[in-house]
Amino acid sequence: MSVTVKTILDEKGRSVVTVAPDLTVEAAARILHENRIGAVVILGVNRKVVGILTERDIVAAVAHHGAASLAMPVSEVMWRNVHVCTEEMTVNTLMEMMISRRARHLPVVGDNTLAGIVSIGDVVKNHIRAIEREAEEIKAYIAG
Structure with missing residues (x-):
């Protein structure tokens, strides 16, 4: 049975830090730091x-616009072409x-609503757990 995104969300939780498009980059950076996360989702109407x-977007904005980028709204530096996934997707997909x-x-x-967020760290953690389970099953089989 393949593990799904739903399994990851059920384990880690479904809370997502979101911000409005008019929030400043500086305020968004502070939110990322305070929550110890690498990305915030921007919600509109x-x-x-x-x-x-993401942190990378902020670094790119500072590199391109200098300190003035901190006063810009996140809508000017955010990634608009957001790739999303669904809870039914397998972890391999x-x-x-x-x-x-x-x-x-x-x-x-x-259902057109934000249900959570997954990071590459969540995927790696899940993959490591699956490998550890498989190793234990192999050990039990050999010992059995």
Whole structure:
């Protein structure tokens, strides 16, 4: 049986730090730091996902615009072409999607609402657990 995104969300929780598009980059950076996370999801009208802002986006904005970027709204530096996944996706499909799109964070969307977020760290942690379970099963089989 393949593990799904739902399994990851059930284990880690479904809370997602979100911000409005008009929040400043500086305020968003502070939120990332305070919550010890690498990305925030930007919600627009009707709480629809309109973007994602990552640490990399902030670094790129500072490199391009200098300190003035900190006063800019996140809507000017966020990633608008947001790749999303669903709870039904398998972890293998999720990994392929993250690798091919070079995405470290993917919002989870279901019924046009934000259901959670998964990071590459969540996927790696899940993969390591699966390998450890398989190793234990092999040891039990050999010992049995």
